Amino acid sequence: MDRNKGKQPVGQSSDEELALQLWEEELDNYNRSLEDERLARSIARAVVDDGVAVTTARQEELRASDDHRLALELSGQPVPPPQQPQPHDQSVAVQLSEDKMKDYIDLTLADTDFDLLPTRVASQHAEAESSRNPKRCCIAGPSNEGLLYECAVCTELVPSTDIIPAPCSHTYCRICAVRLFQDSMTDETLFPPRCCRKEIPLSLVSGFLGLARSQQFEEKAIEFSDPHRTYCSNPSCSEYIFPYSVSSYIGTCSHCSSRTCMRCKKPAHEGDCPDEDEELLQLAEREGWRRCFQCRNMIELGTGCNHITCRCGAEFCYACGTKWRQCRCELWDENRLVDRARYLVDRGRDPAQPAQPARPEQVQQMVQRLLERHECDHEEFWPRVPGAHQCEECRDHLPNYILQCGQCGIRACRRCRLNRL
Numbered sequence: 001m002d003r004n005k006g007k008q009p010v011g012q013s014s015d016e017e018l019a020l021q022l023w024e025e026e027l028d029n030y031n032r033s034l035e036d037e038r039l040a041r042s043i044a045r046a047v048v049d050d051g052v053a054v055t056t057a058r059q060e061e062l063r064a065s066d067d068h069r070l071a072l073e074l075s076g077q078p079v080p081p082p083q084q085p086q087p088h089d090q091s092v093a094v095q096l097s098e099d100k101m102k103d104y105i106d107l108t109l110a111d112t113d114f115d116l117l118p119t120r121v122a123s124q125h126a127e128a129e130s131s132r133n134p135k136r137c138c139i140a141g142p143s144n145e146g147l148l149y150e151c152a153v154c155t156e157l158v159p160s161t162d163i164i165p166a167p168c169s170h171t172y173c174r175i176c177a178v179r180l181f182q183d184s185m186t187d188e189t190l191f192p193p194r195c196c197r198k199e200i201p202l203s204l205v206s207g208f209l210g211l212a213r214s215q216q217f218e219e220k221a222i223e224f225s226d227p228h229r230t231y232c233s234n235p236s237c238s239e240y241i242f243p244y245s246v247s248s249y250i251g252t253c254s255h256c257s258s259r260t261c262m263r264c265k266k267p268a269h270e271g272d273c274p275d276e277d278e279e280l281l282q283l284a285e286r287e288g289w290r291r292c293f294q295c296r297n298m299i300e301l302g303t304g305c306n307h308i309t310c311r312c313g314a315e316f317c318y319a320c321g322t323k324w325r326q327c328r329c330e331l332w333d334e335n336r337l338v339d340r341a342r343y344l345v346d347r348g349r350d351p352a353q354p355a356q357p358a359r360p361e362q363v364q365q366m367v368q369r370l371l372e373r374h375e376c377d378h379e380e381f382w383p384r385v386p387g388a389h390q391c392e393e394c395r396d397h398l399p400n401y402i403l404q405c406g407q408c409g410i411r412a413c414r415r416c417r418l419n420r421l
Contacts, residue, residue, distance in 0.1 A: 168196035341366035376408035
């Protein structure tokens with residue numbers, strides 16, 4: 001039975017129907033607002049995270065244009081004028097005013113869902129760690145000020161306003177996150193900043209870095225991602241030459257205005273490039289150094305196998321210098337293999353016992369183990385080894401304990417385990 005029948009003029013809606021209609025319109029407006037906010041967050045992240053990729057693509061276009069002009073010149077055909085790079089090509093990701101940066105920070109931090117992080121009372125520290133279960137380090141517990149979260153590096157407990165959730169589910173405090181990004185700008189082994197081999201986007205940390213350091217990091221990202229990077233030939237300068245300063249294989253330093261040949265890395269010149277420094281090549285030959293095929297830097301192998309990963313990211317064989325897995329060289333040099341095996345056998349002994357030479361059968365067993373576990377992904381259980389130790393990666397001295405990979409046996413500090421290995 002219709003209770004409203006006859007209580008409003010024909011053709012007009014009741015109060016309940018009007019209220020429902022207005023409510024539906026309000027919900028539609030709210031949904032559109034949420035979609036706009038989601039799109040704004042996506043654009044804000046893309047401005048920072050994709051800026052380096054855009055700049056790198058632009059750099060390749062300029063290099064391809066120079067190659068084309070050189071080919072036309074060598075073939076005797078008319079050469080078009082060089083493509084003029086735009087000044088803003090140096091940094092396309094971070095060109096925001098302070099007000100816009102503040103809006104961007106609000107958008108990115110507002111999208112962090114701290115409820116997804118595991119909650120646990122932070123009364124005990126795990127005696128071992130595993131990157132297969134990274135949430136062991138993401139501990140939270142109640143306090144008088146609300147939930148606290150444990151930093152994966154320093155293990156300090158901090159509130160949610162001072163943490164950054166890494167893509168692998170580890171959490172970092174403000175200090176450790178900023179330190180990681182700052183150190184990655186001077187130590188290329190830490191670049192790009194990552195945790196458990198998953199890259200940490202700049203957009204997650206830019207709110208803590210600030211505008212100046214974010215732009216500095218972006219410029220370093222362009223430098224480190226350049227496989228043909230060139231530095232100023234002026235010895236008193238030696239600054240990186242950005243792609244926007246290069247024209248026809250001649251780079252002009254933005255700091256001292258010196259001109260450098262992008263092919264031979266020496267001062268700009270006419271005609272063919274001069275021969276390489278014979279003294280350096282002779283020294284490299286005597287010392288057994290190997291040159292990276294990509295960045296052309298010299299590398300010396302002290303210990304370990306012949307699989308080399310250069311700081312530029314290129315992988316090659318130390319025995320012959322060719323790209324990794326494209327040769328038939330032995331994986332290990334026999335002397336280096338035995339030295340590493342002896343070191344591992346001696347390291348595992350009780351320091352309270354008198355030192356004795358390693359027995360041949362122990363060394364042989366360790367040699368076989370190294371050969372079998374060479375391709376280690378460092379994802380096994382990482383038990384703590386108590387006592388004073390030195391990290392095999394960063395060489396820092398640790399007074400209390402060190403972590404040891406359960407697969408290959410390498411010992412590293414927490415920071416190297418998460419950010420380097």
